[in-house]
Amino acid sequence: MLYVFHVDAGQMTTYDMNLTLQSVASLKAAIERKTKISASSLVLLVSGGEVLQSDHMVSSYSAGTDTNPIYMFSKPSVKDSRIKQSMVGDLSPIVELSTGAFRSDSRSAFEGKSIVDLRTSVEMCCSLPPTVHTVISCATLAQQFSDLAHDVSRSCDQLVLEQHLQHQGWAAVVANLEDIFNEFCERSKSFKESFRKHRLKKEEYHAMLNTLNDVLKSLKKIPILPALQLQAEAHRFSAFDVFEETDFEGHHYRINQPLDNSSENRAYQDFGVEAFKLSEEDVFDQKHPSTSKEGAESSDAMQQIEESDEGVTFKASSYETKEEPTLLHWILAQGNKASLQDILDYCEKGLALIDAEPLKEREAELYHILEYANMHGLKQIKGIEDRLYGLDQLLSEVKKIERDQHDQAASLIQYRERLNSACDPSVLPTLVQSHCCQLEKLLNGHQVLIDIRRRIANSKDELSHILKARLEAVLMIENSMSVQDAHAMLSFQCFNRLARYFGIVSQLHRAPAVFVRAAHEVARRRAFSTAHLKWATDLAEKLQKIHEEEVNRRQDFNSLFDGHFLKNLFPGMSDLPPTFATQAPPAFDARLPKITDEDVQLISNTFQELAQDVPHYDMEAAVKFFQQRLSASDHDERDVDVQVDLDRDFESETETGDFEKLSRQSGSQKQKIDTSTTCAPDTMAVSTVTEDNMDTHKLNIEKLQDFLSKLCTLCKVNIMYIKDELVKLKDEIDEQKKYISGKYLEVIHAWEKSNEEAAIRFREQTQRLTVDHELELSDIKACLNDKDDIINSLKNEQEQLKIQHNKEVEKLESEHQGTKDLLEKTREELKAFEKKLEEMEAQKQKEIKELQEKMHLDFKAEVESMRSRFRLVALTNMDRSPSESSLEKIERTDVIEISNHNAIVMQTKENAEVEKEEAVRVAVEKCKAECEQKISAEIALLKAKYEADKQ
DSSP, X not given: OEEEEETTTTEEXXXXXXXXXXXXXXXXXXXXXXXXXXXXXXXXXXXTSOBOOTTSBGGGSXXXXXXXXXXXXXXXXXXXXXXXXXXXXXXXXOOOGGGOTTOXXXXXXXXXXXXXXXXXXXXXXXXSOSSHHHHHHHHHHHHHHHHHHHHHHHHHHHHHHHHHHHHHHHHHHHHHHHHHHHHHHHHHHHHHHHHHHHHHTHHHHXXXXXXXXXXHHHHHHSBOOGGGHHHHXXXXXXXXXXGGOSOOOOSOOXXXXXXXXXXXXXXXXXXOGGGTOOTTSGGGGOOOOOHHHHHHHTHHHHXXXXXXXXXXXXXXXXXXXXXXXXXXXXXXXTTHHHHHHHHHHHHHHHHHHOOSHHHHHHHHHHHHHHHHHHHTTSSXXXXXXXXXXXXXXXXXXXHHHHHHHHHHHHHHHHHHHHHHHOOOGGGHHHHHHHHHHHHHHHHHHHHHHXXXXXXXXXXXXXXXXXXXXXXXXXXXXXXXHHHHHHHHXXXXXXXXXXXXXXXXXXXXXXXXXXXXXXXXXXXXXXXXXXXHHHHHHHHHXXXXXXXXXXXXXXXXXXXXXXXOGXXXXXTTTTOOOOOOSOSOOXXXXXXXXXXXXXXXXXXXXXXXXXXXXXXXXXXXXXXXXXXXHHHHHHHHHHHHHHHHHHHHHHHTOSTHHHHHHHHXXXXXXXXXXXXXXXXXXXXXXXXXXXXXXHHHHHHHHHHHHHHHHHHHHHHHHHXXXXXXXXXXXXXXXXXXXXXXXHHXXXXXXXXXXXXXXXXHHHHHHHHHHHHHHHHHHHHHHHHHHHHHHHHXXXXXXXXXXXXXXXXXXXXXXXXXXXXXXXXXXXXHHHHHHHHHXXXXXXXXXXXXXXXXXXXXXXXXXXXXXXXXXXHHHHHHHHTSOOOSSSHHHHHXXXXXXXXXXXXXXXXXXXXXHHHHHHHHHHHHHHHHHHHHHHHXXXXXXXXXXXXXXXX
């Protein structure tokens, strides 16, 4: 069954389980059919305050059982005035249960005539003669009392349970209200921030509208340059399209559903009205002009727009007309004039909406309601805990009286059964008199039960009345927050749209300056791209030619050298030079409009103030650089042609070999001198840097050792902390033992009290036992046999308890021994962990040393490879056959190339040093991180084992 609890009435209703597979709307329809309450006025909540949405499935909510039902509320259809009146009278603290002030004269099904009938029946039984029939009548009446006591007890249980559920339902309402209020405060804070920003920008917005007329005049003076006319015709001004868009609000100001946060145990707090109160912010203390002044400020701009005579579409000026199209014509073409007019109208109206007075009125109303709710304690019903505790005490009393009623009725029925088996007329007078006394006691107990039930029912009626009034107050608060939230949402959207429109107006203000700077930028880019492309294309052609010639020379030599046995003495002869800058870069800035220097000069002369703000870049230096490179390359080509001709003339002479030998010898001597003078200081610098790096690494290693020692100390401290926790656990166990012993003493006192009550009852029953003595003599033999069987069973049970006790003792001893073994195992693991930590430290130092040695070897190999490459390049350059006249030039060129190469070698060494230092640092950090990770994993594993053993 699906359980739904009506909090207002305090009634539990059940529905078919098939409804859990349907939507919440179907459940509301079923509730409407059963309770005759309109589905539109129903509110369904679950424990925690989450609202059941109509389009969700019922099974998606964890509620609907008898212990956790779905809480149902009906919205009261009353006016606000009645709600406020009810709040005044019904938000007072609840009456204490023990005072009995909520008793009433209303009667239930167990009261009224039934009590009179029962009293009459008791009097009739007492007036009957002492016969067997009288004893049977007394037993029957006692059975009726027992049944009535059972029915009253069940009714009291149901009433108390319903009041507990009403309290839980009210807690769900409070949780839902708190969630809604917190979300409302967050949205109010967001709205406050947005309002403050727009309030601070109001003067800026006014200034924009005031100066818009001057901006439009400036736009009307700016001509559309001939190079821009095709773009102006192809692309219309589209900034005003935002006026027709639907998603202009930007950030959505939406309301989320309350979260499913349990709130039965949370402390009730007052509403924090200061969290959303905006009237005390500084932005509300500012004064701004009225809307009439705002409309007059931008009237000139409106007139300027109206006076413009642009057509439906933008067209460039023809040769026949002398009027040139301007930037304002392009902006207002194709219906944009109406859009601009609408935007300005909206901006004026929007500025009038940035006013704090309406917000102050709405906030004051909600502030008054929440202050009243806080003053009367709307969330917490004062005294409800004491009331529920008193109901539980009354319920315990009902259970006790029910047992007494049942025991007394069972005694009378037992007498009736004995009289049926063996009747002694001499004991009937005494027996009937005793039965009459017991019937009087049963009648008094029934009256007490009826009185208690009446009190519990009246308590439920009072709680239902109080909850109804408080639900009406909650409804009023939520309606007020909803109204203010709707106003805030509309204002928030209006502010966002206003900011969007003033962004367009700001673009119009910046349009003249941006246009002038864009024209200058286009001219500058075109000048740069033209010079850069010429220089890059010429450079690529020359490098391509040089690369092809070098490749051809090497291929010609390799065709002769391949397959010869001398090839093994000259390795690396198959290498080819890499391609570098042999292709011209792709053209760029080709889509820029062809704005000439005359156009830029015209705009600068027309708008001299705007032209002064344009940054001036020194483009002449870049253009001259490209031009000088082009002229120098042309001169080099002529020198190369002359040198090639001279080489061809001297190749036919026979004495060129001598000159080649001399040049090689002199070149090799100079090469040796340069190498010896440049490499020695570099080697010394490298060794010095290496020693410094070693010192730095030693310091890092010492820091790492200190860190590991501190970490070990921390582990020891944690172990001591764990031991302290064990001591605390033992103390808690001792406290629990003391608590159990105290409870044991309480049980002993209660048992002694029960014994005293039993003794009193025993004295009352002694008189009745003297009468029953003769009847019981016949039953003693059967009872003795039964008692013997019971004694035997108790002995067997005692033996089983002893056996079980011995087993428990053995189990405790085995667990104690297991705990000792576990402690020893833990200590061994700690020792192993310390040993492993030392091994890891040694391994880490060993890996660092190996890494350093590897880096030194790699560095030496790199230096040797650079030296061999340097010698190989020098030898290759000396293989050429220069002429006698150009010998001095070639030798000088070789010296320059060698010095350049030495500089490159030195730079390479420095780069290698930096890379080596970076590699060592990265390796040390990596090793440090791995060690820390391993140590952390070991510590976490040890803690996990300890926690598992502890549990």
